[in-house]
Amino acid sequence: MTARRLALLTVLPVALAAAGCGGGADRESARPAVIEHVKGSNAERVRLTAEASRRIGIRTAVVKRVGSGAQVVIPYTALLYDPDGNTWTYTNPAPLVFERRNIKVASIDGNLVLLSSGPRAGTKVVTEGATEIWGVEYGGIQED
Numbered sequence: 388m389t390a391r392r393l394a395l396l397t398v399l400p401v402a403l404a405a406a407g408c409g410g411g412a413d414r415e416s417a418r419p420a421v422i423e424h425v426k427g428s429n430a431e432r433v434r435l436t437a438e439a440s441r442r443i444g445i446r447t448a449v450v451k452r453v454g455s456g457a458q459v460v461i462p463y464t465a466l467l468y469d470p471d472g473n474t475w476t477y478t479n480p481a482p483l484v485f486e487r488r489n490i491k492v493a494s495i496d497g498n499l500v501l502l503s504s505g506p507r508a509g510t511k512v513v514t515e516g517a518t519e520i521w522g523v524e525y526g527g528i529q530e531d
Contacts, residue, residue: 420523425486432486433523440483446515447479452508453501460499465512466492467521477520479511485520 419439423432435443448462465476474492477485490505506512513520 422524430486431524432480432484433520435483435485435520435523437483440516443516443519445479445485445513445520447511448514450506450508450510450512453499458493459502459505459508461490461502461505461512462514463495463498463500464514465517466490466495466500467517476505477513477517478506479513485513487521487524 417436419436419442421434423434424430425432435445448465450459450461452458453460461476467475467477469475473489475487475489478488479485488506491503493501493503495501
């Protein structure tokens with residue numbers, strides 16, 4: 388056996404072992420969602436992995452101004468009710484980050500919800516996948 392082959396046989400198992408150590412452990416320990424406290428408030432935020440967001444099917448829309456610009460609207464699909472009848476929505480302040488926000492509904496006009504208080508125009512709100520985010524926030528994720 389040549390010195391070159393002997394060196395390859397010595398280095399190859401070490402390289403393969405090193406390559407296998409990092410990837411598998413990281414994938415196993417990566418959590419699909421993390422709950423974080425919002426500093427300076429009593430609010431929480433949900434941070435998802437890209438894969439979790441894809442699996443949930445998160446979709447967002449932008450809060451818009453209507454009329455003379457004084458009234459803001461969200462899509463009806465972004466409106467959520469809690470068991471006590473309070474209204475809220477999830478905002479998307481950063482990629483893969485979601486924060487529950489209380490809102491006050493002035494009226495509902497077809498597929499639009501006119502707000503008397505809530506997020507500002509330009510804010511992203513969740514239109515699909517909000518109930519799953521709520522489940523993460525309040526119930527956690529259980530993996531099989």
